[in-house]
Amino acid sequence: MCYSAQVEQRYREYVRRFGADIDIHEFVRRYGQRARGERVPTARALDLAILADPDPVWAPVQALIRQADAAEEAALQQTVFAQRRRVAEAERRLRARETRKALEDVRIGRNKVERALARLADLRRMQPEARDGRIYPGVWAPLLVRREGRLVVLPMRYQCRPEGRPAWYDRRYPGTYNARRDNLTGFWKPLFAHRHGVLIVRRFYENVEGPDGRNRVLEFSPEDGQPMLVACLWSHWTDPAGREQDLYSFAAITDDPPPEIAAAGHDRCVVPLRETNVMAWLSPDPSDPGASLALLDDRHRPRYRHRIAA
Secondary structure (H helix, E strand, O other), X not given: OOOEEEEOOOOHHHHHHHOOEEOHHHHHHHHHHHHOOOOOOEOHHXXXXXXXXXXXXXXXXXXXXXXXXXXXXXXXXXXXHHHHHHHHHHHHHHHHOOOHHHHHHHHHHHHHHHHHHHHHHXXXXXXXXXXXXXXXXXXXXXXXXXXXXXXXXXXXXXXXXXXXXXXXHHHHOOOOOEEEHHHOXXXXXXXXXXXXXXXXXXXXXXXXXXXXXXXXXXXXXXXXOOOEEEEEEEEEEOOOOOOOOOEEEEEEEEEOOOHHHHHOOOOOEEOEOOHHHHHHHHOOOOOOXXXXXXXXXXXXXXXXXXXXXX
């Protein structure tokens, strides 16, 4: 499974490379949800790309990002204040008598302060860093799709909720960010050969058991340094009862790994498309799923290097 990936958050790269349009309305809607306090997590690199865009069409989204950032900053400052007070009180108790609770309060409080300060620094920093583009299941990212006959980039959640499933499906089946190649004509049949997308991925991360039996996170990236055009499936979910917001979401297609990934200890790998096959992938024929399978088989096959992730 591709449990985490560093993806291209600069939506204009999709415009430059594929001539796609940007669904500004959808960006306004999703960032509006976040500004209202709803959970719509995005990679910081996407926020920074929008904030730096000089096109006035992005002004409403930029205002929503600043509003959400201000609210989060205020909450983080309250956290820092409360946890520093917690640590100070625990240290006062420790001077009188050492207890497990006081030691835990010091440890937990300091950790929470450290995390809050790091997040505050990220919110105040306007220069992107490489880690800002990393996504995990549940995080939103720009995805390239063909919708109503045109190429469009819009924000979608990385964890697919297939249409027709209940909202609680996400919690019961948290692995739906991974669409297995051998299950595309089974579980994923309603989306496969119907709703295809492409995500530009620079590297991906996997949990692997080390020689000592402990888990470690490995970072995999193509040796040629070129970004991968990863094949995805996407869904537009709506609540039949009308009580919940509609949801755009996607899953990355994975398959058996090449030898170098298998040798590193992992049993899955994303499927990078050949650039010459992207348009065909984005325009599938529902009556011919075999043609879509053939595009996945005729994939780009870089050699991957790996290292222990920082």
